[in-house]
Amino acid sequence: MPRLTSIEICKQYLHFSAAHFTIFSATDRERLHGHNWRLGVEITGEIDENGLCFDYAIYKRILKDLCAKYDEYTLIAQQSPHLKISEDEDFYHVTHNGRTQPLLKTDTLLLPVKNITIEELAGYFLTQLTEDAAHLDALKIHAFEVRVSSGPDQWGIARWRR
Numbered sequence: 001m002p003r004l005t006s007i008e009i010c011k012q013y014l015h016f017s018a019a020h021f022t023i024f025s026a027t028d029r030e031r032l033h034g035h036n037w038r039l040g041v042e043i044t045g046e047i048d049e050n051g052l053c054f055d056y057a058i059y060k061r062i063l064k065d066l067c068a069k070y071d072e073y074t075l076i077a078q079q080s081p082h083l084k085i086s087e088d089e090d091f092y093h094v095t096h097n098g099r100t101q102p103l104l105k106t107d108t109l110l111l112p113v114k115n116i117t118i119e120e121l122a123g124y125f126l127t128q129l130t131e132d133a134a135h136l137d138a139l140k141i142h143a144f145e146v147r148v149s150s151g152p153d154q155w156g157i158a159r160w161r162r
């Protein structure tokens with residue numbers, strides 16, 4: 001059985017600024033607002049005879065690129081049961097409880113999640129970070145934990161295990 005170790009990466013620079021609103025029900029949601037969202041991971045892998053797991057610099061680059069994908073956008077939950085989303089050439093028209101807000105398509109990302117919450121974003125990022133099975137095999141990664149924060153000392157956590 002290989003010796004396992006875990007590496008945690010939660011650098012201050014792993015963050016992105018994005019607007020959202022949390023939807024609590026068909027009739028209740030927050031107003032549109034923003035956070036400096038933080039991203040962290042804990043990756044469990046095999047430690048080799050050289051006392052080295054995978055080179056964690058690999059994931060610093062991957063996580064920086066992931067943060068850049070969502071920086072300075074409004075994030076909308078495309079799979080929310082409580083939103084109706086239509087579009088024209090320049091705008092998404094997002095309706096909740098009969099009230100519609102137009103959002104510039106150039107400034108908005110529709111994400112395949114049910115809500116823009118720390119828990120849903122953690123799950124969404126985990127899916128992206130663990131979908132390349134060959135990459136996980138090559139680095140001999142056994143488990144992956146993703147944490148997303150919308151403010152200090154509160155995290156949504158999603159976990160994958162081989």
Ligand SMILES: Nc1nc2c(c(=O)[nH]1)N=C([C@H](O)[C@H](O)COP(=O)(O)OP(=O)(O)OP(=O)(O)O)CN2
Binds near residue numbers: 021118152
């Ligand atoms: N289960 C969840 N509940 C809530 C979420 C969430 O993502 N998952 N999100 C929100 C709101 O988006 C809220 O804006 C989050 O920010 P908040 O908790 O207010 O963050 P602060 O850092 O300002 O927290 P303070 O305790 O006020 O300092 C609500 N619920």
